[in-house]
Amino acid sequence: MYAVYLFSITWAIVQSLPQGAPPSVCQTLMPFHGGGIRPQGGLSPYTIVPRRQGNHIVVTMTSALGIPFQGFLLQGRTPDRDIIGQFDSSSVNEGHPLDCGTPSDSITHNSPNDKNSIDVVWSPPRGYEGPVIFNATIAQEYETFWVGLESDPVHVTKRGANDPQFSFPLHNNGPTPPNYIPRQVKQNSxxxxxxxxxxxxxxxxxxxxxxxxxxxxxxxxxxxxxxxxxxxxxxxxxxxxxxxxxxxxxxxxxxxxxxxxxxxxxxxxxxxxxxxxxxxxxxxxxxxxxxxxxxxxxxxxxxxxxxxxxxxxxxxxxxxxxxxxxxxxxxxxxxxxxxxxxxxxxxxxxxxxxSAQSQALADVSALAAKSKLLIRLHGCFMIAAWLGTASVGILLARYYRQTWMGRQILGKDVWFAWHRIFMLLTWALTIAAFVLIFVELKAWSGERNPHAILGTITTILCFIQPIGAYFRPHPGTAKRPIFNWLHWSIGNAAHILAIVTLFFAVKLTKAELPDFVDWILVAYVVLHVISHLILSLMNCIADRSSERRVTSFPMKDLGGPGRNSAYSDRSSDAPYSNFRRGLLAVYIVIILAIVIALIVITALAPIAESWTSFKSAVAPTNAN
Structure with missing residues (x-):
């Protein structure tokens, strides 16, 4: 099978040259070699030299360096790039005419044999006066070719109907640069x-x-x-x-x-x-x-x-x-x-x-990419944890201790029950995401990006937070204020580090996230800060209106005996609780929208290519 395949490939390459250029390349002069081989740039070793021979022009294609070539396509063109004239194929054994616009107005090779020089006879159309430039594509070999090589211009005049005259400028003996730029129809690349x-x-x-x-x-x-x-x-x-x-x-x-x-x-x-x-x-x-x-x-x-x-x-x-x-x-x-x-x-x-699997390089069947499921899950879990559950849980613990008073869930105050649920979800999602990324990479990240270091620190802080909460001292004990400050400091440090880590994630190569994700994260930060400012302000106003001097800074609420005596009445909500509940509802809705948007972008990354593919898929439908 390998021999058959090798023969088929070799045969396909060989067969691309013997019959010369097809009519499809008449205007562009661009051969279709290998499905995508580009022409050479810079100076060509080949020259195109026209000279007079009676009432005709003999065009010589050769190399001053003695480099043979295998294929060619030659045309005479006006300054407007119209193909004119007629080649005499009988004058050369290595070429045959090609009808691009009129019979025999172009000539191309017969075989891929090496050619040191080619002379071909060209005649102008009857009655034509003006300059002619000979343009050619010359292929040294299948993979190496130059497109749009130019001769010096030849000026055609006439003294009689069948007696054209030619004038030649001083000839530059050096190779001519490929100044000819083929006209190409712009297509969707x-x-x-x-x-x-x-x-x-x-x-x-x-x-x-x-x-x-x-x-x-x-x-x-x-x-x-x-x-x-x-x-x-x-x-x-x-x-x-x-x-x-x-x-x-x-x-x-x-x-x-x-x-x-x-x-x-x-x-x-x-x-x-x-x-x-x-x-x-x-x-x-x-x-x-x-x-x-x-x-x-x-x-x-x-x-x-x-x-x-x-x-x-x-x-x-x-x-x-x-x-x-x-x-x-x-x-x-x-x-x-x-x-x-x-x-x-x-x-x-x-x-x-x-690639997802190994494959013989002679096997041309489609090669699938390695799955990035674990990377995508890692990103989605971290977004849900630190933009979603952690944000809401922190807000509840800081500003909603005096809301839903007199109500409990499983024997705990409403704010505390929900705070514990959200923070446990944060812990579970973070640990799961941390494990997933190490299962995927099986090593430390090789990218020069602080994302991995900051993410590890965040995970460590997140991991120890519920352990400390489980062993917290009882309210009113001497060590309770120490626990409160440590719990508050570690929680907020982890949250801030997590947000910074997400910003660095946008620049990761493996994440393939678009730059506009930065602006979505900025929108989240603005929303979070404004919500904190409004709630802090409302707590201050509530304190003044009730003539109670309880500070809005929550860590002092559990600072020790007698510190929250102003809130000794546990039967009613603090002032403006309805406003706080309404603001919390708005906050959760917006946070949920941001989290869903970022999870979709992360799961579908790279989103730009996905969107391009989607538009390409629906374009024919829309056109109809």
Whole structure:
């Protein structure tokens, strides 16, 4: 089966050249090689030189450096880029005419044999006067080609109906730059990006975020094709990336992996081999021979986006470890980042994703991404705990001790019963989230972000809080004030740290959260602070109106004997209790809306790609 597959791929590549260019590329001059190979940039080693021969023009395509080429497409064009004239195919054994607008107005190759030079005869249309520029695409080989090469202009005049005259400017003996810019119809890149052509049909594709290959909007992606006893890796990344890499791993974790990386270097791209370190010293230092077993075939930077095609040997020995692309299966790790180090790439701060299972690289079937369920649950649990249950529980304990007086739940005051329920939920959700993230990572986070440290401190404070509450001294005892202050300090410190930790979570690569989540968190903070200010103010007004001097600071309510004598009447609510209950209801509704919104965003992350896919799915329906 492998031999059959290898033959089919090789045959497909060979067959893309012999018949020459198809009519579909007449206007763009852009060959469709490999479903996404980009043309070369910079100067071309080939020249297009026209010269007069009687009433015709002989156009010569050659290389001053003696570099042969395999394929070509040649046209004569006016300054308005209209294709004109007629080529005499009988004048050349290596080409045949192509009818782009009129018969024989273009000419292309017959076979992929090496050609050192091609001479072809061109005649202008009858009655035409004006300049003509010869444009060509010349392919050195299948993966290496230049698009839109130009000749010097030729000016056509006439003395008689069948006697055209030609004038030539002084010829520049150097190669002409590819100044011709093909006219291309602007298409939605998510639908027409040629990189994705052939995925799951002729090549193995994998990208980040998950399922982006199907929607054709990956932040970073890799495509693998078999080329004889070599493997070609195509890599691409979005415009903000300065590097993109693919790792071959025996599991879905980073560490002891062979990496092919493409890096922006000046106006071009360089390819290197590197090897990843695992926990605790995460990194991807380059090999002493960074080109071991690889060859950069093609590369480009278009609108800032990186593209490269790297050919890799089927067997390489990296750090004493054999990577056999034919005999072994591998997980793919795709990553991209915006920074570089002295001898390695920087952190994958733009995107990172591992495949869910290992797969033979010659198997072009769809490769699923590793599930991020545990990461999503971790985020959702922490949001529900610290923006939801903790916020309401803290508010109840601080401002609602003198509300719902005379009523109890299971023998406890209403405020205390609900406070205990909300805080136990906070404790359970936090511990569960903490366990889930360590089950997922099986190590300490490798990101340079204080989220992990702050989250661990928050979890420790949360864990000891109910233990201290269980052993609290009885009200009125000498040690009760100490407990009150410790309980209040630890609880508020944990809550503040948790909110700060959530802000840092937005910047985590694995979280894939949009930046606007920061503003939702800011809205929560504003709501929480305003609610505290209003309730504190209402407590002060209630104290004055009832001519009682009980402070609104709750820790003093249980400070010791006689400290809350003003509230000795336990049968009635404090003044303005209805207002406080109404404010609590509004607070809970808004908090619930914020929590639900953030949980949905976290669960569906990356939400931007999900929204794009949704709009693409419903667009045809709306159009109808």
């Amino acid at each position: 998510a639908e027409f990006d040629p990189f994705y052509q052939g995925c799951s049909v002729t090549k193995l594709c994998f990208g980040s975020p998950a399922n982006c290959v199907e929607s054709k909007n990956c932040k970073a992606a890799v495509a693998v094709t078999v080329a004889g006893d070599k493997y070609d890796f195509e890599l691409k990344a979005e415009s903000s990336a300065v590097w993109v890499g693919v790792g071959l791993s025996e599991d879905d974790k980073m560490g002891d992996d062979s990496v092919v990386e493409c890096v922006k270097r000046g106006n071009g791209i360089a390819a290197f081999m590197s090897y990843t370190n695992g926990n605790p010293n995460y990194g991807a230092p380059r090999l002493p021979n960074p080109q071991l077993g690889i060859q950069l075939l093609n590369s480009s930077i278009q609108d800032g986006a990186i593209y490269c095609r790297v050919r890799r040997d089927a067997l390489t020995i990296v750090n004493g470890k054999a990577f056999d692309l034919i005999g072994k299966k591998y997980n793919l790790l795709i990553a991209a980042g915006s920074s570089l180090k002295q001898s390695s790439v920087g952190f994958h701060d733009l995107t990172y994703l591992a």
